[in-house]
Amino acid sequence: MPSVEKNIQEINLTIRSVLESNGREVESARLIAVSKKQSVGRIEEALKAGQRVFGENRVQEAYQYWETRRSQYQDVELHLIGPLQTNKVKEAVALFDVIQTLDRAKLAKVLKKEMDKQNKTLPCFIQVNTGEEEQKSGILPNEFAEFYRFCTEECALDVAGLMCIPPAQEPPALHFALLRQLADSAELQELSMGMSHDYERALALGATYVRIGTGVFGAREKG
């Protein structure tokens, strides 16, 4: 079985080569290792291999693993990539460095209030439901302009970019292209798109962060 270290090296090489062949700077996209539901051993392997940017989709679960390791590895950068309930905002702001799932007005208000309280300014990504799927979170593409204005002007949040999770059953390219178009319309630099199976495509279409779980760590544990 390939080791986590080897996976990370290979993915970084692939990222580099896709960026180069698309005429992009070699440092213009970063790997987020999605560590949700992975074993402590595998996460340690990633840290030993030098990986420092990680994604988690649940606040509680992230605490169990990262609360102590954050002090051990001070340069770790932790991204929240799963839905955030307002009653978890306090903990999320305390633990994470980037919130990628800003998706409704209520959350924007609560996040701003909590960041002020904790004297922090975390960069946020607006999650866009590009496939307009009922069960998926994210704002709809046609609500983006107004929501972006609300987040930046009324809530004074630091919106760094956009994030999407395309529908599982569709080719992702149109979704990646739509996300980029929305980001361009607001002059936003960061695009979090692409997972284990489609990150090369996402990089070709402008991703600045790719979120890779199984490709880095192997299959997730059940539950």
Ligand SMILES: *Cc1c(COP(=O)(O)O)cnc(C)c1O
């Ligand atoms: C789990 C998850 C990923 C990683 O998915 P893989 O297919 O394992 O690479 C990426 N983004 C989000 C939002 C996730 O929840």
